[in-house]
Amino acid sequence: MERFHFDTVGFDLDGTLIDTSGDLAAAVNHALAQDGRPPLSVDAIKPMIGGGARHMLAQGLAATGGGADPLLDQLHRVLLEYYEANIYVHSVPFPGALRALDELARRGVQVAVVTNKLERFALEVLRDAGLLDRLTCVIGGDTLGPGKSKPAADPILEMIRRSGGGTAAFVGDSIYDVAAAHAAGIPAVACRFGFLMQPVEELGANAIIDHFDELVPALNGLR
Structure with missing residues (x-):
């Protein structure tokens, strides 16, 4: 050869x-739900993936009304905990x-x-x-x-x-x-x-x- x-x-x-995308979207939506926000579709979340979990969540917050850094910090921890427990489902x-x-x-x-x-x-x-x-x-x-x-x-x-x-x-x-x-x-x-x-x-x-x-x-x- x-x-x-x-x-x-x-x-x-x-x-x-x-x-x-399915598992990352589930984690984002779980975090958003803790603040009473509506879920985003998997297709809506796909373009948010690639810059790391915090960046992905920041875009998810922006798409559902925005949020200051303290909220992002709080929900970022929620997202990581959920994702770690459900990392390879979909x-x-x-x-x-x-x-x-x-x-x-x-x-x-x-x-x-x-x-x-x-x-x-x-x-x-x-x-x-x-x-x-x-x-x-x-x-x-x-x-x-x-x-x-x-x-x-x-x-x-x-x-x-x-x-x-x-x-x-x-x-x-x-x-x-x-x-x-x-x-x-x-x-x-x-x-x-x-x-x-x-x-x-x-x-x-x-x-x-x-x-x-x-x-x-x-x-x-x-x-």
């Missing part, structure tokens, strides 16, 4: 490897995700996850999905400390370091993913099936896929 161009391929978690890997990871491993590629989800939650979701043992490393939004989550380059650079260095690419579904990859000097692949905040063509990715079956050919096209 011809040597694959990338030594490491990193992935976002929510909206890229795993459809976690979540499921996107079609072809496991097959794509196995194909990359067959080609000798190190596979990693960089997410803005808290590291402990990311590990639990990946474990429940049966993906954790396929990964070289998992870097969460809190792994490197404040200010060092996507769209900063830091977690991508740390992913490359922990994976042994060399060439890398990153796969995601948001502007945070593409911006972090480009800040780290590596190409980005965007997933049209993810939790898009805007048209996927506007993310500035180097390639776009509609299904994980397209991932390896797309990466080969980024030589």
Whole structure:
């Protein structure tokens, strides 16, 4: 087999490897209900996902009448407690995700996850999905400390370091993913099936896929 161009391929978690929208929406709506607010649909919450739980909840509050920081702080704790207790009820890997990871491993590629989800939650979701043992490393939004989550380059650079260095690419579904990859000097692949905040063509990715079956050919096209 011809040597694959990338030594490491990193992935976002929510909206890229795993459809976690049902469980995240349930957690947001549980928090909103504590303040007597109406629930939001899963489709309304999907574009709010990607910047971490606090950012997601802040947008949920804005969509239901707004709220000051003390309320956000209170409901953020409520959301995290609920989500931790109900972390993998509706979540499921996107079609072809496991097959794509196995194909990359067959080609000798190190596979990693960089997410803005808290590291402990990311590990639990990946474990429940049966993906954790396929990964070289998992870097969460809190792994490197404040200010060092996507769209900063830091977690991508740390992913490359922990994976042994060399060439890398990153796969995601948001502007945070593409911006972090480009800040780290590596190409980005965007997933049209993810939790898009805007048209996927506007993310500035180097390639776009509609299904994980397209991932390896797309990466080969980024030589």
